[in-house]
Every structure is written in structure tokens, then in C-alpha cells.
Amino acid sequence: MSTARAIRTYADLVQDLADRGLLDARWRRVFDAVPRSRFVPAEVWRQLPDGCEPVVGTDRWMALVNSDEPVVTQLDDGAGDGPGVATSSNSQPSMVARMLGLLQVEDGHRVLEIGTGTGYVAALLSERLGDERVHSVELDPVVARQAAAFLVEAGYRPHLRVGDGEQPWPGTGPVDRLIATCALRYVPHALVRQVRAGGIVVAPLARDFWSGALVRLDVQEDGTAHGPFCGGASYMPMRAHRESPHQVDGAGGRARAAGVDPARLLTLGFALYAGARLPGVRLTHQQTADGAQVWVTRADGAAATAETGGDVRQYGPGLLWEDVEQTWLEYEALGRPGHDRFGLTVTDRGQRVWLRDPHSVIEPVRT
Numbered sequence: 259m260s261t262a263r264a265i266r267t268y269a270d271l272v273q274d275l276a277d278r279g280l281l282d283a284r285w286r287r288v289f290d291a292v293p294r295s296r297f298v299p300a301e302v303w304r305q306l307p308d309g310c311e312p313v314v315g316t317d318r319w320m321a322l323v324n325s326d327e328p329v330v331t332q333l334d335d336g337a338g339d340g341p342g343v344a345t346s347s348n349s350q351p352s353m354v355a356r357m358l359g360l361l362q363v364e365d366g367h368r369v370l371e372i373g374t375g376t377g378y379v380a381a382l383l384s385e386r387l388g389d390e391r392v393h394s395v396e397l398d399p400v401v402a403r404q405a406a407a408f409l410v411e412a413g414y415r416p417h418l419r420v421g422d423g424e425q426p427w428p429g430t431g432p433v434d435r436l437i438a439t440c441a442l443r444y445v446p447h448a449l450v451r452q453v454r455a456g457g458i459v460v461a462p463l464a465r466d467f468w469s470g471a472l473v474r475l476d477v478q479e480d481g482t483a484h485g486p487f488c489g490g491a492s493y494m495p496m497r498a499h500r501e502s503p504h505q506v507d508g509a510g511g512r513a514r515a516a517g518v519d520p521a522r523l524l525t526l527g528f529a530l531y532a533g534a535r536l537p538g539v540r541l542t543h544q545q546t547a548d549g550a551q552v553w554v555t556r557a558d559g560a561a562a563t564a565e566t567g568g569d570v571r572q573y574g575p576g577l578l579w580e581d582v583e584q585t586w587l588e589y590e591a592l593g594r595p596g597h598d599r600f601g602l603t604v605t606d607r608g609q610r611v612w613l614r615d616p617h618s619v620i621e622p623v624r625t
């Protein structure tokens with residue numbers, strides 16, 4: 259293979275997205291016209307499982323930008339001395355393509371994006387619909403200023419605003435489509451109210467029970483919205499939706515044999531079911547040589563950990579692992595439905611997860 263052939267280009271990246279069925283002909287043309295590199299600053303980081311690594315040198319920068327990975331563009335909200343948590347990025351291109359596909363935009367539509375970030379999605383939408391029809395809001399003023407500069411340099415002038423995307427954009431009136439590119443712990447009804455009846459909201463949700471998931475909501479005449487979960491998604495949370503870790507006293511603990519291999523719990527379908535049945539219970543995990551190790555925690559200090567092939571240890575009040583296993587048995591009895599069978603309804607009273615149709619709401623366990 260020649261050296262030139264080995265260097266991956268933006269064209270290769272777009273071709274990959276098209277080969278994976280993520281771009282229809284119109285989005286293909288749009289992605290071709292908007293190089294990602296024009297929306298990535300010089301100082302960036304690569305997201306690794308245990309933190310962010312600075313990207314040093316032009317070749318590495320270009321390789322990351324032309325890969326199907328997110329490019330981290332800000333750490334710790336711009337504080338120079340933080341722990342190194344990614345707080346802004348140019349998102350993973352395949353995720354961007356999936357979300358834009360789910361948005362089902364048509365000529366003449368007006369779109370609101372929450373989380374301008376680098377401006378790349380705003381540029382793609384502007385190329386597809388025209389600057390006048392695109393609104394994008396970013397909370398961080400430094401990030402917003404840089405995105406505005408990238409957009410102008412690339413020849414796009416969508417409507418931009420610095421502010422909290424959870425709040426209505428004064429004077430815009432309802433839009434046809436809303437796309438959130440930061441993860442929401444819940445879909446605020448204020449977001450739904452910014453979209454006309456018949457419009458669509460696409461957003462990544464950050465769920466307690468280990469999973470991030472995309473949701474596509476159809477806005478109804480009565481101002482509610484409902485629609486299906488559409489696969490996994492990992493996004494940085496909207497700023498007001500960040501959470502601090504549960505405090506757990508890990509001393510002692512009560513051991514017993516596990517009734518289910520924790521690795522079996524790690525499907526998006528079960529995560530959506532358990533997240534609805536056990537609200538406030540968080541599950542995190544890591545792969546091990548034999549399967550997985552999981553940790554479950556709750557705000558009252560209840561916790562449990564289990565590893566494939568090992569015992570369960572439970573800490574604090576209650577017996578949290580019993581709740582998880584009971585929920586797994588229920589999920590098995592339901593035939594272990596896949597994630598695409600679950601959906602979400604948002605009203606002015608909050609949000610509810612359902613199975614198969616919006617009338618079959620999954621009620622939380624009363625503890």
C-alpha cells in the first residue's frame with residue numbers, strides 16, 4: 259500500500275458513513291461540502307475510557323479529525339487546572355449522521371440546535387436548509403465565540419445565541435425540528451414547547467442505569483411529545499444536568515452468590531427497563547477478562563458490586579442487588595425486549611418510559 263493511500267482523508271470518513279447507510283443522497287452531498295477540519299481548533303484531546311489525552315502534532319490531529327471519533331475541544335469548562343473532564347467537543351461523525359437522519363428535515367424547515375459546540379452541526383444544517391433557517395444556542399461564551407468564527411470562515415451565518423438552551427429563544431416562535439447535541443437527564447417540557455405540533459425532537463438522554471440513548475419524539479397537538487428510543491448514544495451532559503457521584507460507605511459489606519451474571523445486565527433494553535423501574539439507581543460497569551464487573555448505587559448510600567464468576571457484595575441500607583435481580587427476572591418474563599421496543603412520553607408533568615406503546619407506561623417500583 260502506498261503512503262498516500264494509507265492517510266485517511268475526510269472523503270474516506272464520509273464514504274464510510276455512506277457505506278454504513280448513515281447518509282442519504284442529500285446528507286451525503288452536505289457532508290461532502292462541509293469539511294470537519296474547518297470546525298476543529300488546534301488544541302484538542304482524544305477521549306479515552308479513563309480520561310482525555312492531548313493530541314500532539316499535525317498528523318495525529320488530522321488522523322483524529324478524519325476518524326469516526328469525537329474530538330474533545332474543551333476540558334473542565336475552560337478552567338486550566340481542572341480534573342480533565344471533557345466539556346465540549348466536535349461529536350462523533352456517525353452519531354451526528356444518525357441524529358440528522360432521525361431529524362427527518364425537509365426543505366423549508368426551521369431547526370433549533372442546543373449545544374453549538376464547534377459549529378459543525380450548525381454548518382451541516384445551514385448547508386442543507388440555508389442559514390436563515392438554522393438557530394443554534396451555546397451556553398459557554400468562549401466556545402460560542404469560536405464556533406461563530408469557524409462558521410463565518412466557512413461561509414455560514416446561522417442564527418447564533420449565547421445562553422441556556424433549556425430556556426426558550428425569545429422571538430423565534432416554534433420551530434419544525436429541535437436537535438440537542440448535549441445529553442439530557444430528562445427532556446424538559448420547555449424544549450418540547452419550542453417545537454410546533456407535528457415537529458420532531460431528537461436528543462441523547464443520559465440515563466442513570468449505565469446507558470445513554472437517543473430518543474426521537476413526535477410533538478403532538480396537545481403539547482406533549484412521544485416517540486421511540488433509537489439506539490445508544492454517549493454525549494456530554496447539558497450543564498445543568500450534570501450529577502455528582504453518590505456517596506457510598508464501602509466498609510464491610512454483605513456477600514452472597516449472584517443469581518445473575520452481571521455481564522447479562524449490560525444491554526440497552528434492560529438498561530431502559532431497569533432505569534424506569536428503579537429510578538435514581540445508577541449502574542456503571544467495566545469489562546473484565548471473564549465478563550464484567552458492575553456497581554450499583556443509590557443516593558441514600560445503598561450500593562452493591564458484582565463480578566462475573568464472583569460473589570455480590572452489598573453495602574448501606576437495603577439490599578440493592580435484590581432489587582436489580584428482581585427487575586432482571588421481570589425483564590426476562592417480558593421476553594427481554596430490545597431497546598427499540600421502548601419509548602418516552604414528555605408532558606408538562608415530566609417524562610415516562612413505556613414498553614411497546616405509549617399507553618404501556620413502566621411504573622417505578624415503590625421502595
Ligand SMILES: C[S@@+](CC[C@H](N)C(=O)[O-])C[C@H]1O[C@@H](n2cnc3c(N)ncnc32)[C@H](O)[C@@H]1O
Pocket residue numbers: 345346347348349372373374375376377378379380395396397398401421422423424439440493494495496497498
Ligand atoms: C458535544 S458538544 C456539541 C457539539 C456540536 N453540536 C458540534 O457540532 O460541534 C455539547 C455542547 O453543549 C453545550 N451545552 C451544555 N449545556 C448547554 C445548555 N444548557 N445550553 C446550550 N448549550 C449547552 C456545551 O458547552 C458543549 O459545547
